[in-house]
Amino acid sequence: MIRVELVKLVRNRRTWTTIAVIDALPVLVAVLLAVTDIGPRPGTGPAFLSAVLADGTLFPLAALGIVLPLFLPLAVAITAGEAIAGEAQQGTLRYLLIRPVGRTRLLVAKLVSIMAFVVLAVLVVAATAYLLGALLLGNESVSATGPASVSGSAMSTPELVGRTLLALGYAMLCMLGVAAVGLFLSTIARSPLGAALGTMALLVASTLLLTLDAADVLRAYLPTRYWLAFVDLFRDPILWRDVLRGVLLQLAYVVVFLGAAWANFMTKDVTD
């Protein structure tokens, strides 16, 4: 079943359109930077962006920093919202279930497929960003010892690669949290759009509440609270506190919402 879901993902033109749209933003940023040569001042703007004018090989990281906070979660919300509600609306859900595909197995396959979509999107973004960085942006290393961490000290290439992988893993976990919420709403909502909008509403509300001092008591539990903590992985030494809290919070979201999705789907009357 997982294989079938992956085939469906890859064969769907919408998957590639979405990824192209996600990819367009960092491309635009790269072109603008290259043409104008005006970077954000250090410490402002998206993470790493100020450094890329000098060192183009950092652009993949900067591109992910651009895409992760908004574009990617939106795409995940849509894909996850589509998962069950979309099949139900199309009428194909009943044919999958009587094929038979077990309901638990179907949920797992859908989750895997959503995460495959995230990986695919991240890979495409990173690859285009790498190419653009090498072609359009600065190619002298900031210092002789290699690129600098956010804290200013130098990092060796293996260290940079390792930290990038950690950051990617962290971002994936954040997206898994979004996917769990989306999947849960997808088992409830009648329309895929409803499920996607519900997921987005939660993310937007969370982002908004984070800026509100009166919502201080909620802050630690808001799903987007630690999303950008991946930047801390590039400090020297690594600032683990927020990253670890982020991991625990996302795991809690994943467990609670996947559990709810499973409980709801197992006892659901499929009448579409």
Next chain:
Amino acid sequence: MTRESVIATAGLTKRFGRITAVDSVDLDVREGDVYGFLGANGSGKTTTVRMLLGLVLATSGQMEVLGQPMPSNWRDVLPRVGAMVEGSAAYPHLSGRRNLALIDAAGPGGQRADRKSRIAEALERVGLLAVDDRPVRAYSLGMRQRLGLAGALLRRPRLLVLDEPTNGLDPQGIQEIRKLLLDLNRTGTTVFLSSHLLTEIEQMCSRVGVLERGRLVLQAELADLRRATGRVEVRTPDVDLVRTLLDGVVEEYDATRLLVRESDPAGLNARLVRAGVRVTALAAEQRSLEDVVLEAAAASGDRFGGIP
């Protein structure tokens, strides 16, 4: 002769909130039947079918399909059941073949080695073998219906559960599907056919169940239902002559037609002709399924409005 039970339900009930969609239904479908499940739109047919397939969970009651309890044993039961519920459905951006391949690969028992040949066989049976690679989006309603049927046939099921399978087909298409289903039935497939079309059920089925407002008001062999009524219908221009000739056994008459209580149509014919009656037509009266169904439905006696 008792044949093995294929579908058996006891007190099957489904409530959606305060509405009782299916009310204590006891279905009994035997191996080799073409079972016609008849009922108006909204009588609970589709809900019953969905319960049989484990899509909708029953509020109460037991179900056995192919001799095993459902929905608990779906893993064993469903691979041997082919079904079409409320029209076919497919991924619109993919071709019919690719849709069948995906659904085949999704579940157990869809061997990859013979997938291509099984798909070709199913498509041939439903008359879609020569279809090109256009996406299902571009299919006509009839083609979609055929594709849905091909999906149900893909793993050569022992039981076919079909909900309104001829929807959207033209008369030739309906004829073809009817022939296909009867062919399959001859080779051992039990067919459970749900429909609101009396004629469809009457032409195909060996056994009927009639659902009325969620209750099974009738379940019997079609042949028993349609047994002769013991009356003979006579059409003639000489109605008055017949009435004087057969005084006492004429039960109904109008200007061109009489109903006579008589068990021997041939003898009656000879007698009328001898007496000089011009007979246009003469035949033993049979109850139509429609009569039976209307009678059973009226007897259920729980309608909200008056009978006109």
